[in-house]
Amino acid sequence: MARGGPRSGAGRKRKDPALKEAQGTYRADRDALVNEDVPLGPMTAPLHLSEIARGHFATIAxxxxxQKRSSPHYAEHVGLLALRLEQIAMYQAVIDMEGCTFTTQSVITTKDGSVSALKIMKRAHPAVAMLDAAMRHAQSLLGEMMLNPSAALKLATGHKQVEEDPYEGF
Incomplete structure (x- = not known):
């Protein structure tokens, strides 16, 4: 498999904005520059969030x-993180009440209908897997929004300065 990023010239060619304007398919929100800054401002919580998730949303916002990085463009993303944080608390409460495992029993019978054995199995509670998925997704979202400790260090120090190599001419 090839490495090193996207190939130049690969993918669909962009239409000229003038052609889109003539066809009536031009959308200004899709014609933003790649490194253009998003407008800063307060975020409004999405309407589908519960009261608990709105509290998480307010904290993250x-x-x-x-950090002077708040923008209405990020509201849905922050809302998704708030929803996942609410789910983490909910799944953790279920596990605290019911435990991490549950036991199933099945009766093994012979051909004549008599009981030959009782099979007992311990299984992981379904909330354990759901909690794991929610925690992984929340961690990923925290990283994307640069709200984890390693990202905070990157924000604090900025980009590293490239030192000149004194042996470059040799």
Whole structure:
């Protein structure tokens, strides 16, 4: 498999904005420059969030506002993280009440209908897998929004300066 990023010239060619305008398919929101800054401002929580998730949303939005990185464009993404944080708390509560495992029993019978054995199996509670998935997704979202400790260090120090190699001419 090839490495090193996308191939130049690969993919579909972009239409000229003037042609899109003539066809009536031009959308200004899709014609933004690649490294253009998003407008900063307060975020509004999506309507589908519960009260608990809205609390998580407000906390995350406050952190982003303090870091001067709050934008209405990120509201849905922050809402998804808030929803996942609510689910983590919910799944953890289920596990605390019911435990990490449950036991199933099955009766093994012979051909004549008599019981020959009782099979007992311990299985992981379904909430354990759901909690794991929610935690992984939340961790991924925290990384994307640069709200984890390693990203905080990157934000604090900025880009590393490239030192000149004194042996470059040799």
């Amino acid at each position: 406050g952190i982003l506002e303090q």
